[in-house]
Amino acid sequence: MRNGHADQIARLIEPGRVHRSVYTDPDLFELELERIFSRAWLFVGHASQVPEPGDYITTELGRQPVIMCRHRDGSVQVLLNRCTHRGAKVVNERKGHASRLVCCYHGWAYDTDGRLVTVPVPEGCGEGFDKEAFGLARAPRVGEYRGFVFASLAAGGPSFEDHIGPMKGNIDDLVDRAPDGELALDAGMHRYVYNGNWKLQLENVLDSYHVPFGHASTVNKDGVQFARREGDSKGAAVIETKKKETAGSWRDRKSFIVGNGHGWTSNTTLDDGKRSSPAFDAYKRVLVDKVGAERANEILTPRLHNSLIYPNMSIMGLNIHVRVIKPIAVDRTEVTIYPIRLCGAPDAMNFGNIRLLNVTHSAASFVQTDDLESFVRAQKGLQSSLTDWVDISRGLGDEEPDRDLNATRGLATHEMVVRAQYKAWLGYMREAA
Amino acid sequence: MDAVVPAIDRAPFEQFLIHEAALLDARRFRDWMMLFAEDGTYWVPAVPDQQSPLNQASLFYDDRELMKTRVDRLEHPRIHVQTPPSRTAHLVGNIVVEPSDANGEFAVGSTVIMVEYRDDTQRVFAGRQQHRLRRDGEGFRIVQKRVDLINCDGAFEAMAVPI
Numbered sequence: 001m002r003n004g005h006a007d008q009i010a011r012l013i014e015p016g017r018v019h020r021s022v023y024t025d026p027d028l029f030e031l032e033l034e035r036i037f038s039r040a041w042l043f044v045g046h047a048s049q050v051p052e053p054g055d056y057i058t059t060e061l062g063r064q065p066v067i068m069c070r071h072r073d074g075s076v077q078v079l080l081n082r083c084t085h086r087g088a089k090v091v092n093e094r095k096g097h098a099s100r101l102v103c104c105y106h107g108w109a110y111d112t113d114g115r116l117v118t119v120p121v122p123e124g125c126g127e128g129f130d131k132e133a134f135g136l137a138r139a140p141r142v143g144e145y146r147g148f149v150f151a152s153l154a155a156g157g158p159s160f161e162d163h164i165g166p167m168k169g170n171i172d173d174l175v176d177r178a179p180d181g182e183l184a185l186d187a188g189m190h191r192y193v194y195n196g197n198w199k200l201q202l203e204n205v206l207d208s209y210h211v212p213f214g215h216a217s218t219v220n221k222d223g224v225q226f227a228r229r230e231g232d233s234k235g236a237a238v239i240e241t242k243k244k245e246t247a248g249s250w251r252d253r254k255s256f257i258v259g260n261g262h263g264w265t266s267n268t269t270l271d272d273g274k275r276s277s278p279a280f281d282a283y284k285r286v287l288v289d290k291v292g293a294e295r296a297n298e299i300l301t302p303r304l305h306n307s308l309i310y311p312n313m314s315i316m317g318l319n320i321h322v323r324v325i326k327p328i329a330v331d332r333t334e335v336t337i338y339p340i341r342l343c344g345a346p347d348a349m350n351f352g353n354i355r356l357l358n359v360t361h362s363a364a365s366f367v368q369t370d371d372l373e374s375f376v377r378a379q380k381g382l383q384s385s386l387t388d389w390v391d392i393s394r395g396l397g398d399e400e401p402d403r404d405l406n407a408t409r410g411l412a413t414h415e416m417v418v419r420a421q422y423k424a425w426l427g428y429m430r431e432a433a
Numbered sequence: 434m435d436a437v438v439p440a441i442d443r444a445p446f447e448q449f450l451i452h453e454a455a456l457l458d459a460r461r462f463r464d465w466m467m468l469f470a471e472d473g474t475y476w477v478p479a480v481p482d483q484q485s486p487l488n489q490a491s492l493f494y495d496d497r498e499l500m501k502t503r504v505d506r507l508e509h510p511r512i513h514v515q516t517p518p519s520r521t522a523h524l525v526g527n528i529v530v531e532p533s534d535a536n537g538e539f540a541v542g543s544t545v546i547m548v549e550y551r552d553d554t555q556r557v558f559a560g561r562q563q564h565r566l567r568r569d570g571e572g573f574r575i576v577q578k579r580v581d582l583i584n585c586d587g588a589f590e591a592m593a594v595p596i
């Protein structure tokens with residue numbers, strides 16, 4: 001698959017199935033880095049991670065190291081973390097503060113907007129050496145919505161609005177829960193890696209089919225999961241123990257797609273109205289004060305379970321967090337999970353969210369670890385060459401339009417959302433850079 | 434004349450830590466949980482020198498109630514991430530005991546190394562741990578156990594068993 005001809009690639013995806021090489025072929029993985037991760041709008045970070053001028057974080061877009069920093073004029077810059085002299089990575093810390101970004105090798109120093117300001121021993125530079133031409137490369141396109149910063153490493157392609165526009169409502173759903181209308185990703189992070197392809201995590205984010213089986217170890221003998229949300233006395237009913245099958249609330253749950261590979265799942269009906277704890281009640285009072293009772297009720301009515309913003313991030317609406325998926329190799333992926341602080345909410349409410357996220361999504365959590373095990377086993381199983389196809393046909397043909405939401409709707413235990421991801425995947429992959 | 438500081442006999446503390454490690458290595462997680470006081474907590478921070486478990490993410494931060502959910506899950510027949518189960522060997526050393534404070538609680542520092550083998554893969558966890566211990570009859574109860582792993586802010590493959 002070295003050259004990645006469009007028709008060759010197209011043969012890997014059929015209406016209800018995907019060829020296993022999409023998960024296992026290292027050449028295809030290289031093509032993905034080129035055609036998806038060097039092109040698509042990717043989530044980089046959140047503005048709250050760099051509140052003051054000179055604050056920075058470093059990360060990778062695909063395999064490419066980048067710096068996201070706050071410049072003196074208040075703008076958030078996305079710079080390639082690669083010295084324009086001989087190529088060293090300039091900033092080595094995961095986060096920090098600096099007025100100049102100084103390369104460790106020969107000391108070239110850059111301003112926080114990437115401009116080259118100092119070259120030691122300048123008389124060695126040739127006559128026409130122009131510092132202006134040696135600034136750190138900048139992500140050609142950067143877009144921000146309510147603090148969420150995205151960048152594209154390609155100059156052309158769908159606009160930020162075209163790509164992110166259909167998911168703005170999902171970002172709003174989360175941000176509006178903050179009484180101050182703002183989020184902060186300042187409560188640390190959970191980081192894990194697994195020996196499996198990046199798309200396994202992506203597909204899992206909106207998969208409601210696996211819960212009673214994949215997470216059996218979190219379900220008690222009454223078929224109910226532990227409480228995962230501040231103010232809940234117990235978790236969702238997952239299994240109908242008498243009939244020994246998936247509980248109705250999961251079977252009836254819907255999923256939605258809006259193009260571009262994005263999608264979301266609607267929430268289960270977790271003891272609505274009964275949600276209460278000292279922390280939650282105090283939070284609710286603050287929210288009502290800010291936005292009024294009617295709007296507060298609207299905000300607190302669970303609408304979304306998980307949202308996927310293709311191809312590298314998701315937002316969870318239940319035990320709230322932002323998740324970022326980073327491909328490392330065809331069979332290795334890193335995932336970062338950020339707890340969210342709702343600005344203006346009482347500390348106790350935010351602390352409750354952080355505490356429950358440890359339980360569900362730390363590297364030592366009760367929930368995510370069984371998912372990771374499934375990804376690792378999928379990667380191992382897919383080494384088998386006698387069965388070439390991965391089946392993603394559940395609910396094929398059952399999709400229906402949802403005119404209110406301007407989306408396409410299916411059952412969340414079906415695989416419409418996975419098919420939508422591969423439609424977007426093909427869109428990127430068929431087109432040579 | 435210098436004040437006489439009674440020397441603390443390290444042996445009972447050392448014995449306690451060895452017993453705790455043995456329970457974990459034997460996968461006797463429920464018995465391990467019972468070593469904790471009713472108000473006891475188990476904390477594994479996710480950054481070096483983490484100041485608080487409340488306002489920052491942690492790898493583990495369990496009170497007794499969460500610990501029970503964790504142990505129930507570890508005993509569940511369909512915990513995939515423990516199929517097959519982990520085998521571990523804990524080594525505890527470099528023990529430093531501080532005299533009891535006003536509450537009669539002891540602060541015991543030690544270095545812990547845990548080697549874990551599971552599903553054809555072996556890995557190592559290491560760090561400094563701090564136990565706050567309260568006397569309970571002849572023995573002790575854990576008021577807080579904090580483990581600072583040297584790679585606490587790294588990216589981990591799934592962890593299922595406590596350190």
Ligand code: FES
Nearest residue numbers: 083085086103106
């Ligand atoms: S490589 Fe950066 S200064 Fe030489």
Ligand SMILES: [Fe+2]
Nearest residue numbers: 204214367371
């Ligand atoms: Fe899951």
